[in-house]
Amino acid sequence: MPISTISRAAVPLSAGRAAHPWRLPEPHRPSDIRSELVRAGDVGGGAAWQILIRDGLLAELWHGVAASPTVPVTAELRARAVRDLIPTHTTLGGLSAVWILTGGSAPATLDVIYPPGTHRPPATLGRAPRQAHVLADERVLVGKLAITAPLRTVLDVATRVPKDDALAAIRVLTKACGVDLEAARRSLDLRFRWPRRDHARAVLAQAA
Numbered sequence: 001m002p003i004s005t006i007s008r009a010a011v012p013l014s015a016g017r018a019a020h021p022w023r024l025p026e027p028h029r030p031s032d033i034r035s036e037l038v039r040a041g042d043v044g045g046g047a048a049w050q051i052l053i054r055d056g057l058l059a060e061l062w063h064g065v066a067a068s069p070t071v072p073v074t075a076e077l078r079a080r081a082v083r084d085l086i087p088t089h090t091t092l093g094g095l096s097a098v099w100i101l102t103g104g105s106a107p108a109t110l111d112v113i114y115p116p117g118t119h120r121p122p123a124t125l126g127r128a129p130r131q132a133h134v135l136a137d138e139r140v141l142v143g144k145l146a147i148t149a150p151l152r153t154v155l156d157v158a159t160r161v162p163k164d165d166a167l168a169a170i171r172v173l174t175k176a177c178g179v180d181l182e183a184a185r186r187s188l189d190l191r192f193r194w195p196r197r198d199h200a201r202a203v204l205a206q207a208a
Contacts, residue, residue, distance in 0.1 A: 037081060038066045062106055063126055075100055079143035082110060086145060087121045090114045091134045093148040094156045098169045100147050102176040111156075113148070150177040154184045158203040159196050170207040181208040 035042065038058055040049035049066075052058040058066040059073065061081040067073055078100050086092055092100065094111035109128040114120055121129045138152035148156060150173055157166050157173075173179055185204050188197060 036067055036071050036077065037061075038068065039064055073103065075103075076143035078103070078106075079145040079147070083143065083145045085110060085124075085127055086112060087114070089118055090121060090129070091139055091146045091148055093132075093134070093153060094160060095165075095169060097147040097153040098157065098173050100142055100145070101150060101153070102172050104172065150179045151184050151187060154179050154181070154204070155188055155191075155194075155200060158184075158188075158200040158207070159194070163203055163206075166203050167207050170203070174207070 040046050043049055043052055043058075049058070049064075053060055053066065056069065059069050060066045061073065061078055065081040067077060067081075071077070082092075082096075091113045092110060093113045095107040096109075096111040098104075099106055109126055112121060112127055112129045113132050113134055114129055115133060116131055120131065121127070123129055134148060134152065138149050139146050140149045141147075147153075154170055154173060157169050161169065170179075170181075174181060181204055185201065185208075188194060188200055188204065191197065194200070
């Protein structure tokens with residue numbers, strides 16, 4: 001995966017000589033990296049990783065996962081960056097789904113939805129599980145990762161996210177994915193047991 005040449009972070013070692021213990025390890029040359037997704041172990045460790053991120057030679061997608069600036073950052077690439085954190089029986093939703101679909105800043109935590117009657121995934125650093133029904137036609141696959149479809153994502157965001165953040169996310173999602181907010185409102189009206197339905201309806205009305 002070609003990217004521009006980087007400056008050396010340490011003086012090269014002569015044959016048979018040990019490195020000074022206080023020197024940072026030299027980052028692997030980006031030309032040696034073959035994967036589109038890059039982790040610290042691919043570039044010589046955490047110190048080298050921080051140098052490459054700092055110098056803009058790697059673009060961090062998710063905590064500890066980056067891509068070369070020359071690689072197009074697509075929805076599929078973002079999905080691949082977090083796919084190992086999402087159990088197979090769950091669906092990624094909320095602001096996490098907005099990020100996958102539209103880009104921008106990654107969320108602080110991944111909104112992992114697990115269906116009732118199944119095992120609750122453990123809450124780990126960067127992953128927040130919650131229980132909810134997600135119908136089959138409310139899911140889409142992006143890079144083999146199941147996420148909520150745009151319309152269902154709008155409903156979740158309108159319900160669960162603080163209003164100003166929800167409005168911004170819904171407008172971005174509407175522009176990027178062409179969500180019909182009137183259709184979202186009708187879908188909400190049919191969900192008689194939907195939590196905070198009046199709040200979500202007010203957010204959708206303002207977003208429209």
